[in-house]
Amino acid sequence: xxxxxxxxxxxxxxxxxxxxxxxxxxxxxxxxxxxxxxxxxxxxxxxxxxxxxxxxxxxxxxxxxxxxxxxxxxxxxxxxxxxxxxxxxxxxxxxxxxxxxxxxxxxxxxxxxx
Amino acid sequence: xxxxxxxxxxxxxxxxxxxxxxxxxxxxxxxxxxxxxxxxxxxxxxxxxxxxxxxxxxxxxxxxxxxxxxxxxxxxxxxxxxxxxxxxxxxxxxxxxxxxxxxxxxxxxxx
Numbered sequence: 731x732x733x734x735x736x737x738x739x740x741x742x743x744x745x746x747x748x749x750x751x752x753x754x755x756x757x758x759x760x761x762x763x764x765x766x767x768x769x770x771x772x773x774x775x776x777x778x779x780x781x782x783x784x785x786x787x788x789x790x791x792x793x794x795x796x797x798x799x800x801x802x803x804x805x806x807x808x809x810x811x812x813x814x815x816x817x818x819x820x821x822x823x824x825x826x827x828x829x830x831x832x833x834x835x836x837x838x839x840x841x842x843x844x
Numbered sequence: 845x846x847x848x849x850x851x852x853x854x855x856x857x858x859x860x861x862x863x864x865x866x867x868x869x870x871x872x873x874x875x876x877x878x879x880x881x882x883x884x885x886x887x888x889x890x891x892x893x894x895x896x897x898x899x900x901x902x903x904x905x906x907x908x909x910x911x912x913x914x915x916x917x918x919x920x921x922x923x924x925x926x927x928x929x930x931x932x933x934x935x936x937x938x939x940x941x942x943x944x945x946x947x948x949x950x951x952x953x954x955x
Contacts, residue, residue, distance in 0.1 A: 738884070764943070773848075773934055773946035774887070818887070831902070832944060836886035 733757050736819055736835030745844050749806040753819035753835045756800065760821040760833075763795050765804045768816045768837065777817075778804065809842045816840070845870050848947035850935050856953045857925045865920040865950050867935030873945075875938045876918035877902075878910060880931040881949075887934065893918055894940075925954045 736753045743749055751765075761782050766774035778793040780786045780802075786793045792805040802821070806813055819835040848869045857863055867876065878890040889902030893912040907929060909921045918937075922929060930953050936944040 734886075736886075766946075771949070773948045775946065776943055779943060831889060831892070834887040836884060 731756060733833050734819065734821060734835045737838055738836055740839040740841055742841045742843060743809055745809060745811060745842055747809050747842070749804075749809050749813070749840060749842075751804040751806075751817050751819075751838050751840070753802050753821075754800055755802070755821060755833075757821075757823065757833075758797075758800065759823040760800075761797075762822045762824070763793070763802050764820040764832070765791075765793055766818040766820060766834075768818060770815070774818055811842045811844045814840055814842050847871065848935055848937055848945055850933075850947040850950050852950060853948070854951045856955065857922075858955050859926060861925050862921070862923050863925065863952075864922075865933055865935075865952075867918045867920070867937075867947060868916055869918075869935075869937040869945075870916065871937060871945065872915070873937035873939055874915075875940060875944075876912065877936045877938075877944065878908070878918065878920045879934045879936065880904065881934060882931050890920065890933075925952075927954045930954045 734755045765778040767777045768774040780793045783795045783797045790807045794803040816837040818837045820832045851866045877892040879887045891910040893899045896915040899910045911919045933950045935947040938944045
């Protein structure tokens with residue numbers, strides 16, 4: 731079993747829809763959670779960063795962490811065609827240090843249809 | 845600031861050939877990383893460095909070597925390329941924190 735599981739999709743939605751992207755994990759020590767967005771043939775770029783449980787909102791994006799269920803989500807409101815990309819979740823047990831490496835999900839491919 | 849840059853962008857090698865991928869960052873980051881990305885496998889850490897002159901193995905280090913002679917540069921070497929090393933390679937850098945900043949990638953094909 732992988733430490734981090736993510737549905738690869740593809741997920742296709744109409745413009746304006748609310749998108750929900752999810753990851754589950756098995757390591758209860760994880761407490762730092764990130765979402766990266768990767769456009770086709772580009773490098774990943776950091777989208778959201780959260781610590782421990784709870785919600786974090788940034789514009790149209792909301793990240794949720796439920797540590798009791800070992801489940802994290804990224805919500806995109808009023809989705810736009812420009813949101814079409816692969817979304818990668820990533821997490822680690824610590825903050826910094828050589829041993830606190832990021833573990834990535836395999837990514838979910840999102841297509842927002844105009 | 846250019847951020848994280850990688851050269852070359854594309855490369856085709858024959859089995860057994862060698863090559864070096866160069867990563868450069870201008871953000872004065874201490875930590876640098878090399879990943880490979882394969883379909884269905886996600887990003888896997890090859891090697892990383894926590895400072896100039898230091899390197900350490902990641903999840904999939906076999907067949908690769910690295911060097912960090914200067915703080916801003918991190919080199920990834922393939923001594924004898926194999927078809928299994930066909931992949932997209934990403935370099936990333938960070939302060940001693942977890943927010944990693946990625947380069948644009950190098951697409952390598954080994955025939």
